[in-house]
Amino acid sequence: MLDLKKASDYELIQNCLNGDNYSFNELVARYKNLVYSVILRMVNDREEANDLAQDVFLKIYKNLDKYYPDYKFSTWIIRITTNHVIDYRRKKKFDSVSFEEVNYDISSDDSPERAYIEKERKEKLNHVVSQLPDMYKVPIVLYHQQGLSYKEIADIIEEPLSKVKNRIFRGRKMLKDLLVDNLKEGESYGV
């Protein structure tokens, strides 16, 4: 009997293809936070992220027989996740996202005033990230907010490493420009 907790992703997948759905439950448990966080950072709405994440796992389940261990399972999952969210946004003709809907809990040992300023700044950053076109948002989210490497991102979006770097560099520049544009009079973002 396979110990699900100790089994590798590939073993769980083979088990699942053999009709054992408990193995897929274990895969969901392992990767639910990753999928949910990537989606949430892209759509900035918890309810929407929850629905999309469930759809993604259903898609993953139906296409398990198409997974090849040439790539890490997490790479394959994130690829499906980002493509699914992009398709969804195209169909919904997503324009801008309200950043008031999501409150990111930020704990700080600093004074309440400092904590408030930091919180405001981070929410502002999340807001401008959500304003980026998907072409730049995906690599920025994956690199800076999910902590993936350039190589991993290149595998996910199936583009050359140089293209990934270029998009991240341009995405950062766009973020900088958006942050400056979004400043209210008298406010500053780190300046």
Place this chain on the structure above:
Amino acid sequence: MECKKANDLMMKYMDQIITENEALLLRDHVSSCADCLEDFKIYDEMMTDFADIEIISAPEGFEESVALKIEESGFVYKPRNKFINNLLTNLIGGVAVIFAIGFIFIVNRDNIMNFMLTNDFLSSYMDIITPMTNLITTYTNNFIAAVSQFASSVAVFAAGNKYYILGAFIALLIAQYVILRRKENKVEDKVE
């Protein structure tokens, strides 16, 4: 140093791969360029905010919701029948071994039978083996004749319809390519 170069160094700074020397060059530049200084401060703050990566957890009950969704979809993977798979594999393997042994026997029939005649124990079985081998040889020769006749017919047909056959072959290759591309695109759509 030009501002473009300074901007490249800021990118290296954000990737946390800037060398000490490069950091000094960047510092020198921003100390004399107000625009680059402003850009650097913004990037630096972005780095601080990105570095505070919040661990986001999926909501409670997420796994149960996924399991329910899968159940409602009606999509299931059926258990592969190991016994039947193994039986078929063993059966095919067994037939292949028997066929191989039989082939070796037929090809070396005369040598083997001469050997058997020289052996007192084996020669007693010649009465059984000889008719069997004669029958197999007859069937084999008939089969070879039929295959040769078929091959001749195919050659005549192919000679008279070579362009149709070539066209059908190309169409088959194109169809296979299209099916393969569709299969690849089914799960993995392009990002842009």
